[in-house]
Amino acid sequence: MTLGEKILSLRTGRGMSQDDLAEKLEVSRQSVSKWETAQSTPDLEKIIKLADLFGVSVDELVREGERPQPPEPPEAKVIYVEREAKPGLTPMQTLGVVVEVTGVGLSLVGLMGAPVLILPGAALVILGLPLLLAKKHPWLIMGWLAVGLSCLVLNPYFSVCPWGLIGGLQRLYLYMTVPGIRDRSTILAIAVGIVRGLLALALVFFTWRAWKKKKSLEKDS
Numbered sequence: 615m616t617l618g619e620k621i622l623s624l625r626t627g628r629g630m631s632q633d634d635l636a637e638k639l640e641v642s643r644q645s646v647s648k649w650e651t652a653q654s655t656p657d658l659e660k661i662i663k664l665a666d667l668f669g670v671s672v673d674e675l676v677r678e679g680e681r682p683q684p685p686e687p688p689e690a691k692v693i694y695v696e697r698e699a700k701p702g703l704t705p706m707q708t709l710g711v712v713v714e715v716t717g718v719g720l721s722l723v724g725l726m727g728a729p730v731l732i733l734p735g736a737a738l739v740i741l742g743l744p745l746l747l748a749k750k751h752p753w754l755i756m757g758w759l760a761v762g763l764s765c766l767v768l769n770p771y772f773s774v775c776p777w778g779l780i781g782g783l784q785r786l787y788l789y790m791t792v793p794g795i796r797d798r799s800t801i802l803a804i805a806v807g808i809v810r811g812l813l814a815l816a817l818v819f820f821t822w823r824a825w826k827k828k829k830s831l832e833k834d835s
Contacts, residue, residue: 617661617676622650624668639663706752710745713738737763751824757817764810782807
């Protein structure tokens with residue numbers, strides 16, 4: 615509603631004529647008529663008197679439209695602050711410590727009179743290093759070290775690629791078809807070739823997948 619419409623509505627609502635309102639405000643009836651028909655606007659002093667006379671606030675009298683609602687307070691945001699990780703060993707590092715201690719223990723026992731334990735002890739020391747030190751893909755590193763050590767130590771059972779798998783399968787076939795070669799060395803060749811070959815193929819697959827994932831993360835960043 616406009617100011618004139620409000621004056622008209624408030625005046626008629628109280629049963630007052632234009633003359634009655636003009637008398638109370640000490641103005642002419644024509645002035646009241648012009649206010650109500652929007653031909654003129656009362657000055658600030660008359661607006662205050664109109665507000666007091668009708669029992670409304672000046673804001674309610676002069677404002678057109680609804681009072682704007684106050685803005686809603688912003689939603690509280692919860693900020694999580696990560697605590698610094700306490701110093702200590704991760705489960706992977708703990709396993710690495712166990713493997714290292716075991717390897718060192720076997721090596722010492724081997725040096726004191728059981729030479730057969732020196733080689734597996736040294737192998738455990740080498741294989742435990744990725745678990746103890748590597749932050750990413752320690753199992754892959756450990757697997758590749760295991761394949762490498764087996765190729766060095768168990769020579770010549772890796773002469774047929776991939777890393778003895780084909781040779782192991784060939785020897786298995788011969789073992790099953792030729793009775794005369796069923797000795798301990800043949801059984802060792804079969805076991806080493808098949809186990810190491812399958813491990814090498816698995817390592818190739820998981821290494822490729824880790825490399826692909828790393829490239830994808832670098833591309834996204």
